[in-house]
Amino acid sequence: MFWAFFLYLLAAVAMQVPLREMSLIEFHKAITQIDSEFGNEYEVVHYLADYLSAQGLTVELQLVEEGRENVYAYLGDQRNSKVLLTSHIDTNPAGKIPYHLEGDEIHVRGACDAKGSVASQVFAFLELWDEKVIGEGDLALLFVVGEEYNGIGSLTAVNDLNASWSNAVIVGEPTDNKLSVGHKGNFRFDVNAVGVSCHSGYPEQGFSAVEYLLGRIEHLLQQEFPYSSLLGPTTVNIGTFHGGVAANLLAPSAKAEIYIRVAEDIQLVNRTVDRIFSTSHSNYTIVQMLEPQYLDYDVPGFELVACSYATDIPYFKGKTAKRYLYGPGSILVAHSAEEYILPGDLYEAVRGYKSIVKYNI
Template identity: 30%
Template sequence: MQSRALLERLISFPTVSRDSNLALIEFVRGYLAEFGIEAELIESDDGRKANLWATIGPEHVAGVVLSGHTDVVPVDGQDWSVEPFEMSERDGRLYGRGACDMKGYLACVLAAVPKFLEAPLSRPIHLAFSYDEEVGCLGVRSLIEALERRPVKPIACIIGEPTELRPVLGHKGKLGVRCRVHGAACHSAYAPRGVNAIEYAAKLIQRLGEIQTRLAAPERRDERFDPPFSTVQTGVIEGGNALNIVPAECRFDWEVRALPGFDPREVEEELKRYADDELVPAMRAVAERTSIEFEPLQAYPGLGTDADSPVARLIQTLTGRSDFGTVPYGTEGGLFDQAGVPTVVCGPGCMDQGHKPDEFIEIQQLEACDAMFERLARHLAS
């Protein structure tokens, strides 16, 4: 099947992260079986989802991983002019949820299977299709754990997030944290007798702002990124019941988008020290049963591949481009790289279309990705 026809089939599976991806995975497994390729499934704990791993070519030689996620973001509340889970075409564009992010890449990978088989390959090509990328790069972790137990580790991984086929060597990592402030309620007429959870949360958020100022200092910048520094922001806050009650509870969610080489846990540790050393003692001076708690939400590492590395030279050969770039969003690439598999990000489509109503990919981009995989087959056969 051509990449366009395969994309139509992949879009038809509504693999929103909250739902199962098994129907899509079984389709892919059946498609590969038609070529005599056996696929291994690594299921989630509840059995509702699965990663897929398949190898084309020699088993006991270090090869190249083509990796992408099968889940997509929801369409709820978005104003689509076309059916989101039925592919449609208009003006050289193919529309549908996931067309760009990132079923277009998966379709090109699958369409290239016959070319990979004909090569013949001196090094294997591994297909790694994951779940739950959109909710924190969760599903791929069990696939990588299984990969680390194998006797031969791949020499390269290409993550097919939409970059318009521009080679991307870097992206920021992320740490998401929920903070819960447990204060003490009282009538607001006697406010000093209570512990205002919202006000203490505000002190913590102000400290995050101070940390952000330090992270934006010139000596901590990397101009390859936009913005060129690690960022801290509070995205959700909730607390209080009524204006005449000193609020006993407040919680807020905050995140760090960290440059490669900066550990975002440093921010969390500083905030915890501030809470433990200064805020909690002041709270307990008024009411003993008060506290501040931190709960992890999500985390994944950044990616910072060297421009002189073999994987960077490989993607330059495949794309004919040396204008290496970075992206502001996260990918599963940092996890592969952390596991010792050198990684780049390069795929068809533009992330400007991702997560939006009427998501699309240009047919020209699919064709260019097909050509890239033809070059990969020739390169690994030579």
């Protein structure tokens, strides 16, 4: 980590540019110490907006829902740009982690997912501007809410922001600073079952929604979905399950949240879910349905990786010439109680984002 940081400073001095990156770690600390779990992004949104405005960028706040806004920033008056750097500012609901250091590791919720990308993208933008690589109409920043649940921030930006990015959109997520060749799609749905409550000593008088829904879920888990040679297997996660009233009553209702990571053929997944859960005793609601994604990775000098998670990148399909997925940190710690990032990874990501931008402007 030290040598990565030292070499980074030498490069900056050699180019005779302002050492804005000296505050990269402080900036990362500032935004990660602001709680921004899904639905609670207001404070970090306005911190980012104020910071970017103070740096001289033109900043817009786009209303997504009441109390929730996206941050859009660019140079001068040109809202459209050749390239867009974007990531999300909401964090997952896996529990708070107070900011602390363990050796070189920075531990805090959002360290890598995805405020590491946010911080690195901001400083990549500022350095490119300092170096006079970019001017008006070359590069914009978009930081969105809601990625961790339903992608509402990116969807709102694509549909209603009235801005365009002709050459490339670069989405920031933890990829270990490798360029992603693609990632799995997702089929996320809520399912409800209805039973008839009665005394548990006389089960023939009722119908247990819990038992019924457990049986339907077991049927789903037994399905064989297509395998992708690039993205691997389709996987199913039963995220939450709730049901019943008491141990001595048959359950009158039950519900579950289910997330399928789709490697191939999302329409088959859709038909399978419909066949299993659209019955006289259960129904389901699709929360999010996004195809597997195959991305651009033509920038020289990067290792490549296929990702098993999903991102907001599907919303940008058809909205730009190329789509890239790249960012600091490991997805393997992103939703855990040990989420962390290394300072050297943040500095490396600044260099990586700059390389991808320069390749596409």
